[in-house]
Amino acid sequence: MIEITILSGKGGTGKTGITAAFASLAKNTVFADIDVDAPDLHLILKPEIKEENQFLGARIATIDRQVCTNCGLCKKECRFDAIHYRAEGGLEVNPFECEGCRLCERICPVQAISSEHSTNNHWFVSNTRFGSMLHAKMGPGEENSGKLVTTVRKNAKEKAREENADFLLNDGPPGVGCSAIASLTGVDKVILVTEPSKSGFHDAVRLIELVQKFNIPLYAVINKYDINTEIAKQMESFFLTQGIQLLGKIPFDEDMVNAIVNQKSIIEYRPDSEIARKIKEMWNKVTEPIEEIK
Amino acid sequence: MSYKIAVCSGKGGTGKTTVAVNLFSTIQTKWTKNVQLIDCDVEEPNDLLFFKDAKVINRSIVNQLVPVIDESQCTFCGKCEEYCEFNAISIIPSVKYASVDPNMCHSCGACLHACKFGAIQEHQHPIGELTSFSRGNQMDILEGSLKIGSPMQTKIIKDLKANACDESDILIYDAPPGTSCPVVETVSAADFVILVTEPTPFGLYDLRLTVDLMKEMQKDFGIVVNKAGMGDREVYAYIKEEDIELLAEIPFNREYAGQYAQGKLLSDVPPLIEQEYLKLAIYLKNRMSHD
The missing domain is CATH 3.30.70.20 (Alpha-Beta Plaits)
Incomplete structure (x- = not known):
């Protein structure tokens, strides 16, 4: 079983939209929303809760x-x-x-x-139309989001093993602090979803530094690349110097938002679109069984 | 005492920084120079990217106290390990091993009270830095930045607040995303909170979580809808139903998004957008005179 976490550094670059798209392509995969502070994946995957557990907070x-x-x-x-x-x-x-x-x-x-x-935190095991999903609801202002991330991941891994899944796909939190650290320790691959803005780039560089500390293979997706093609190019060459494989670039398209409004992944909402084709390519690249030589 | 305004959002990327930076600039040009912007998103501080004219005036290291165990004094009794609620200490008596993981330590000092043998002393451990910047005034912008690999965001936010300029009329805190401890730390001292959201199901869901947090913390708050015109109308229905003040609506503008990408947030602001920030500043001014 291969565990993949999707991270971004900066928030709002499109992690969850892309995770949902991957979810509709992935076969034999377990999903986990480990952005426990502001989880949104359930709004697309619409999990049917099978099991509810209490997490003892700080x-x-x-x-x-x-x-x-x-x-x-x-x-x-x-x-x-x-x-x-x-x-x-x-x-x-x-x-x-x-x-x-x-x-x-x-x-x-x-x-x-x-x-x-504190007994204000819960985590769930659920069914979705794409496979099993683990997710959590944290009480407002809770202290231990890092520990809750670890708990959700641990149980997601168990679930994936139990189901003999090929992949565990984690939708991660923004930032580089305790939740981000908890979401990447020991994973097999990290996918960085970024956008070509100065702040997106700045935040991506900090995240790359963090991921490299843990020696985890890192892949990148440039979302909304045509917002600024100049910065997108700079990002591409930076990834090259860092040995990060660029999975692909996705153009800005309001259909990404419209898909969310319709509670669908972009693959379901616009199956024949350019974006859907690109995301399929990316998922195939990241799940290729042979590791490329760095 | 300064009037403290925090700019927050549960979801990342809704435009906290955009709103904080524009509000700061509007207040500075139209109202008072005596305002300070404090970047509390210490995991990913971005405010400075939008002020090319800002010059560093001071930089200092933020340290946390981390215990160090002197193995020559230690009896490996394990009391400190038992006292540590954060699993930062490991003691293995059979091989006389004692160690502290600074990345787990919260600097609470409990281990010092646990040790009866004087084997524990605290040392400074760097976790990030504070930088102050000037655009011609005394101290315009203060930024906190977390060292990569450290989980001690909250401590840096505490230091930021302690180092904010007391004599400012207004302090604007640009908060981190989420709803957990770093947000609580940022908001706890605020007199008023601006919640920035976007009109999408993700924006709305995370807005609800943030509103719950504000109510629990008994904070006064209002909402700014950014990227208006995208997505759907559900967020407006929620704002109405909850009877929350809609402070401003920033229309989505593809060209302006491109400007943001280049760090040019403050030049050539479209008039419709400029007007919304002015409205927001006037609202705050009225509020300040009543509070």
């Missing part, structure tokens, strides 16, 4: 004011400024600032502090 401390002596030690020692005096007296924890390190709980001289896992 702990959040609470102070029992019946027990608390207001000594202020926890407030002094908390490195996240999460503990404050209330206007009406007494100490309280700001759940949005608390990182769940439990330092306060451990040092409280009167054991007035306890901490519980």
